[in-house]
Amino acid sequence: MAGRQGDQQAARSGADQDPTAAFDAERDLLFGVAYRVLGRAADAEDVVQDAWLRWREVDHAEVLDTRAYLIRVVTRLAVDRLRSAQHRRETYVGPWLPEPILTTPDIADDVALADSVSFAMLVVLETLSPLERAVFVLREAFGFSYAEIGEVIGRAEDAVRQLARRARQHVEARRPRFDADQTTQRDATQRFLAACGSGDVEGLMRLLAPDVALHSDGGGVQKAPRRLILGADKVARFLASIAQQPPPEARAYLATVNGQVALVVTSHGEPNTVIALDVSGTTITRIHLLANPEKLTALDDVSEVGVPIDLW
Structure with missing residues (x-):
């Protein structure tokens, strides 16, 4: 075989x-x-x-x-x-939402492998x-x-x-259609985080597709929306709001998660939240937000492999 x-x-x-x-x-x-x-x-x-x-x-x-x-x-x-x-x-x-895992940046070199492990694909496979x-x-x-x-x-x-x-x-x-490479995705993620960190709703809306969808998974354990949030205005306002309420002892990292650049937030050194973006061109079409602690255990090494960023 x-x-x-x-x-x-x-x-x-x-x-x-x-x-x-x-x-x-x-x-x-x-x-x-x-x-x-x-x-x-x-x-x-x-x-x-x-x-x-x-x-x-x-x-x-x-x-x-x-x-x-x-x-x-x-x-x-x-x-x-x-x-x-x-x-x-x-x-x-x-x-x-699927349980996130840390992947190496070079997984993007094999398009089929990277696509098959992405949040968007794993949701469809369900x-x-x-x-x-x-x-x-x-x-x-x-x-x-x-x-x-x-x-x-x-x-x-x-x-x-x-x-x-x-x-x-x-x-x-x-399956959602998105075609951004790792560099474009990283740039979009960094612009997205800058707008979130400053509470810039209008700036966020310029980055989001009009029909953007935010999927959040708290599993009934962590506070998170239990329904999809649809539309640039609603999504931008929600994100700007939660960005101003970081968890205790919060640290933020950029890491390759499920084959794509993602934000991983830790609290007291433990993974707390993951945000990953689907990007088409330079526009964010879908946002995956995971906060269920039972699904974040595979990210325990993020402080060692991720890139620290100043979000707050």
Whole structure:
């Protein structure tokens, strides 16, 4: 099994490698698959850990292709976990946004990988069935063939093609359109933060698309709007207001989160809020605001990898 990340590495059997080293060599790929299927870093880590426990018990001499075996285990575990989580997400308080993760700036060099981990894409993927989502992730993000995906999910190649076509049509009909590169996105984010920090409502409105949407996720734990805020005027006034009320011992950082430049605010050294922007041209079309502390644990290292900024 090759896929986009496997072109440089030939398939190796379990008997060819030390089991721990073999698993560790695939760990990042396994987490990437699980996270894109689940949209939660904590759940993805659990799935990878479960896969490791299974890998320890298997007869490695019987495994002809380590990567194929591990991808199959992780994908099936992730699909099962997603199915069991669907009811919780249906009863979630307010809008549901994916759990953010820190990513390296060079992820933008691989457009498919960066797009598949973005907030906008992960929100759209929530509307797919678990099996459609797994097929879409393996095909579009990681470049696996239909035959390889069929082996992973236990379906015939024709059935995989149908799932992939249905998922792709669904995603294309719903995905937001934005085309800003990292530099443009960073510039837009910095102008946005300058306007927020000064409470400049008119300045904010000039940066926002007329039909801009703000999605906020407090999970019923932190105070946050439980409905979308729509329109430049309403969004600008809301942002200018909250920017003047920073949390205690607030620090602000620019970091690469889910493949895009984002603001991460900490309080007493702990992640408190994340704001990420979708930018088309130089215009902000969508804003993702996450404040649910249960979803911010993967950002604990932001003070080490982020760039401090003077916001207050």
